[in-house]
Amino acid sequence: MAETKEKSLSDEKPKPRVRPIVRLGIFLISHSFLVSVVCCTAGVLALFLLPVLAKNTYISENALMPGSASPMLSNQHVSDGNRLVKDLTNPNSKSSETGIESHKIIAQYMLDLGAEVSFHKFHPQMNQFHPLHFFSSPVSGKIQENYSCSSYGINTVGIIRAPRGDGKEAIVLVTPYNALKSGFGEALSLGIAYSVFSLLTQVTWLAKDIIWLVADSQYGEYAAVAAWLREYQSPKFSSLSTPNAEMCPDVNNLFELKGHSISGSKFSNSFRRAGTMAAALVLKVRDQNEQFEDTISIYAEASNGQMPNLDLINVVNYLAVHRQGLRVNVEKLWPLLNSSWLKSLGEIFESLAKVAKSLYPKWKFGIPATEYVEGTATLASSLYYQALGVPTGPHGAFRDYQVDAITLEISPKFSLDKVWRNDILLRGGRLIEGVIRSVNNLLEKFHQSFFLYLLTSPSKFVSVGVYMIAFALLIAPLPMVAASLYVDANSSSNYSKGDSSTPSAITDTDEHGIAIRSWRWLNSAKLVFIVHLWGAIVSLLPYFISQIPDCSPTTSFMIWVLLSILSLLTSNSVLASPLACAKATQEKEWALVKSVTISSVFIGLGLMSVINFATAEIGALLMVPMCLLARPLKLDVRAGTLRSFCRLICNLVLGHIAFPPAAFFLLKGMLDGFGNANVGDFWMWVESLWAWNSATYLFIGMVQLPCWVLCVSILFHTC
């Protein structure tokens, strides 16, 4: 069509010299179908190639020098830690209902080491949906009115000042601990932290202060850490809240006891601070474990797919594997491990690499098929958790303040004998000591290594420069197809008119017609705008629905769906209903709608890729094929060829998959099995998204859903 257009142009007047870039653009637009097929295939292929292209991690920051110092944690410190574990698991300590006894024990232990100790009381803040609080940092200085003495948590904080340090920086060690129903694992994690802490009070090489936070996890691990961080980073100056909390007798009791029992100690009632945080480690020990060897799992994803600096993971991985002989795990999507198609894909890549190597020995990019499958499973989970935008542990609270943090979960091979317990205390303690000593060597913030990456194994990563290619290839055809459709719609209507009327009529109405035609896309733009507006309304609806008391997730979801449909119909009818009164004379109306839709999707995906790449990548996988293939079903039915039939099927399938709830249930079914899928699950899932201020929620509501509606409207377009 473009050729014909050019021909007509050349007929009219001598062709002006076209610059090469413009000519290339015209070429791409005129071959947009081929380009889009090639690009999309390449994009998907590149995504599957990522595990092959993954590079080995390396310590990028010279100053870290992990493992260069031999561990100093000795059996003496381990037995100290063991003592604390015993005291905590002792049934006497659990007598108190609020678990205050355990906190006292911990504080006493810290004081005995000569650390500064303070308690931090906090009232758990329930995560609520605040429509305007996306992307904003956690609320500071907010005063809650209805404190009740029954619901508060106590964080125990111990601080070691670096003997010769300047006190400007600190390293944080967090152990979540639920005093009311602590398992043996939690006590053990406290034991490990304590043994490290007791060592660190003696060493001379500290350059940064050490903060040990025993986070009261009875209201959730994240809430406790977040509350402490909020207090640490943005102090409250209102005098109202503090006496409020201290009126509770139990807390006062606690403080008084402390104050009396140890006179002249470093215990303080006020909130204690150290310097800015260089890094934070959250340490957990899992209770039950069926693994055959001691493993350590690293959780790194924070809110909105933010990751800590790769160097932190590298240091932990290096020390765990090469010094302590622990196996390091990162999350995998387990169902993918057994998928046969992935295995065969890995075998194909492997054999391809072999062929390449035989052609030119220096090409070494192949990895074994099993490794490929594992890498893909890890990569998929990395993508999934980043896309979700929900932190995978208490470390997420630190990332909100730009502190690099990870959660380490040690899962020991379980046995009850004492030797084993000492062993895990020693190795875990030495690992933590090594990481702390390494971070202690740091001179600046973590900045050398990557912040944008996907892990394919604990020691392999794909950096932003590589994974962006897959996404860029996926969305590259969008603007071309949009332009091509626009040109197409304009020129074809031109031709249809030319056929029907006499040549004189063309010249007559030419100018006027061109003027109208060139502005016709505004009509479609209006439609697209209205649908996006509707998307925004739909995203706001849960805020009101959640205000309804005693509403089960299923009913909430139903209400949401109903209200959404209602609002769509209303907006349709109120705002001139472009769908219904699309002028039947303009046959290519749908093409213009599609063109504008594709443009808006392109913009939406581009914006989202900046905010949360993983969401944009998954969204692009769902939406790009649907957008590109969308075509009125009627046309395909009318054509009746095999090609149009295929397209019809594809359209129907994609139209189902790309619907957000459908995509959710499909994913959930794939991961957990379809048996226990429930309609309310989607509501719960969405609720968790907005509770964590995930941008994914906005993306689904304001990009994906409108896009889906528009595509469906194109599918059912009456032409």
Added chain:
Amino acid sequence: METFINPKSLFHLLLLPCLLLYSSIAYNSSPVEAAMHTNNWAVLVCTSRFWFNYRHMANTLSLYRTVKRLGIPDERIILMLADDMACNTRNKYPAQVFNNENHRLNLYGDNVEVDYRGYEVTVENFLRVLTGRHETAVPRSKRLLSDEGSHILLYMTGHGGDEFLKFQDSEELQSHDLADAVKQMKEKHRFKELLIMVDTCQAATLFNQLQSPGVLAIGSSMKGENSYSHHLDSDVGVSVVDRFTYYTLAFFERLNIYDNASLSSLFSSYNPSLLMSTTYYRKDLYKRRLEEVPVTNFFGSVMETIHTDAAYKALSRRNSGRFEDEMSLDQSVHHIKRRMLIKVNDGDEIHDINPELLQGEEGASKCPWSTFRNKFQKAENVDSLLNYGLVAMIPLLVISTWLVQ
């Protein structure tokens, strides 16, 4: 000078400007050879900061200790340390620096005089030290007060690359800068011989631009090679010494001040397989044979001793032959005067006094009167009558040069 056709009484007067002319010629063409090795200096530079570069400071301090042990006094050592590892909070042994994991030797013990420390160690200050262009407020202890009889050891360690050496993680010394500084030093007669020893990655490239004679350079690695650390002290948690420096020190630990080990034995002591890099030494600018130069000429303060019957006599004999060559090379405007001069030169040594005297006036440190008196005393030893006459001319000479200036 037109009054050449004058009687013999004017002969001496005539001779004076000729001597002046001559001395200036001699001065420009071959100044260094005229001087003896009279003193030793060492400039030891550690250019990198940060805790993980502990080894660079340990390198420099070890070398500092070695040259001090071999006889270079503290006031002739300029020690530049870009960071203070001893007092770094990460140091497990506060106020101590070790270059070996056995911790036997504390390099940061007593009597360590650091002349430039911390952020004072910059490219600018380094070049100022070499070229002697200091601001007036800089104390003498921070200056390199070398002269044309000095042997200087310049040791540098840090992070380097192709034709550069990093200073302080923020700036670089390029090979051009170094070559330029050395050239200036040469022109200002700040050294007789200079040994540059560099322990960085691609150290050899730093010498590429050197042109000045009398410079000997040795680097730890060739272009494209890294210089590696020798071992890690797992107690302190850092690498404590670099390979090249470690083996240099190992060589010197066997020596004392009376040893006669030559530079070539030092250079051949480096084993590339132990160093994991190839040492490179550039000797094309250096005249003497390395086999004949004892290492203590640079690393210690041991000078050649020449026995003479009389003070200053030996000095003069060295150069008399060469002057003639230079004369013949010169163009012929004053050829007659020159012939006369040569006549004087034969069996004469007074001409040597003149440059010394001139220099004595230039150099602020020497007292012209005492030199003058020396000359008089010296004249008694000389039995030639002509010499008496010439010595008597010296006041005139002094006045005339003074007027010329």
